[in-house]
Amino acid sequence: MRRRRFFAWGLGLAACAAGCGTERFAGSAAGLRTRFSINPQGRRWARVGQALTGAARAAGYETTGGTRIMVTGLPALAAAELNNGQTLLDTATPLSRLSGEVEVVVVPARSPFRDFEGFGAHLLARPGQTQLAGGPQGEPDHLLFGLIARGLGADTRQLDYTDYPSSQEAVTALLSGKAAAATGPLADWRASIKAGRAKALAVSSARRVPGLDVPTLLESGVRVDFADWAAAFGPEHMPDESRESAIRMCEDVTGSAGWEEACRSAGWISIPLSGADFEQWLGSEVERTRAVLRDLGLLDTTKATTCWGSCGNGH
Known part of the structure; x- marks a missing residue:
């Protein structure tokens, strides 16, 4: 292996304090909704944060003040492992997987x-x-x-x-x-x-990219389904009511035509997964990341799987 360079993405997750939004307003047919403040964890996730904010507004949600939601992703997870830090499961509340770059x-x-x-x-x-x-x-x-x-x-x-x-x-x-x-x-x-x-x-995606005549890794005999994903997280120790309302908002937004269009325009794939399912998936993604970092000689940890999402093994 040639050069060794580690980039600490400075999680700062504990600083994402709960601004438990108590102000509510009459939205669409969904009824009363909590206000949300969507914040990307650095420039790397700025575009995803902006897209989520725009789609949330289009869906009728207030996005100034209120419950804080952080947008971050795979590089931050890997950086925490490389720097012996706590994982996203330990320092934040998983809400919803949002998008990925193939x-x-x-x-x-x-x-x-x-x-x-x-x-x-x-x-x-x-x-x-x-x-x-x-x-x-x-x-x-x-x-x-x-x-x-x-x-x-x-x-x-x-x-x-x-x-x-x-x-x-x-x-x-x-x-x-x-x-x-x-x-x-x-x-x-x-x-x-x-x-x-x-x-x-x-x-690297589970399905072929439209307009590109290129097979997937899965088609090529390598059981890997992979994307540089971004996701929404709440603050650590997030109250149940705030967590539930934030998950509902993420589900509404990632299921909307506005979000699909934002992903298409940016060249991302929409890969929504929320609540307990997302938390379970994130646990397997932490283990998979640790395993490959270990195999690359960058980390000493336990083995994990090489596949998620569509490999038929529940990861």
């Missing part, structure tokens, strides 16, 4: 790997001789390569992974021949794929 495995247009099967066979046989590129170590791109290696049965600790601060630098590295394959958000690779400079081998 990742894509790409190779240069003239790569000898004509499909994912060829790439996977090479990675399995020579993991230390398959140059990989992506974002910072321990973040979603790196996690995905770790999950792919685990799914193939390759020696994950031998992965030859070079991390780059931005997707654009990873794109440049791949196209200049510094890497055999890369992974990253599909949105960041679309231009290179469309221009014929890069070839997409597989997408």
Whole structure:
């Protein structure tokens, strides 16, 4: 493994104090609703926070003052593990999974790997001789390569992974021949794929991306369903009444046409899951993240699954 760089995303979750909104107003047919204040946990989740706020307003909710809702996601979860911090399950109240960015495995247009099967066979046989590129170590791109290696049965600790601060630098590295394959958000690779400079081998989502003739990892024989997800959380020790009203709001909003349109416009997938189901899923996602970080040599913890959502095993 080449370079080691860890980015602490400073969770600060305990500081997300409850502003238990007691002001109510007459909304739509849903009746009286609590006021909400939606706050992204840093610039990384600003667009999702803005989209959730806009869709909530369109659905008739007040979004100034009141019960505080934080928007954060997978990179924060991984950062807490890397820095021996408490997980989102310990420091906040899980409310609802919201959206995800699909990742894509790409190779240069003239790569000898004509499909994912060829790439996977090479990675399995020579993991230390398959140059990989992506974002910072321990973040979603790196996690995905770790999950792919685990799914193939390759020696994950031998992965030859070079991390780059931005997707654009990873794109440049791949196209200049510094890497055999890369992974990253599909949105960041679309231009290179469309221009014929890069070839997409597989997408990380459970279903194919409309308009893109590229198989999923599941179709390619790797039991991995993955997205760089974002979710809504309440403050720690959130009162039951506030939690229930916040979950109802998230369900209303993520089920709305406005939210679906916001996700389409941003290039995200809508992956709503709320309440107890989301909390259970989040527990399995914590375990999966710990396991792959351990397999990558970044963390010493217990094993977990490599799949969630659509693998048919309940994760």
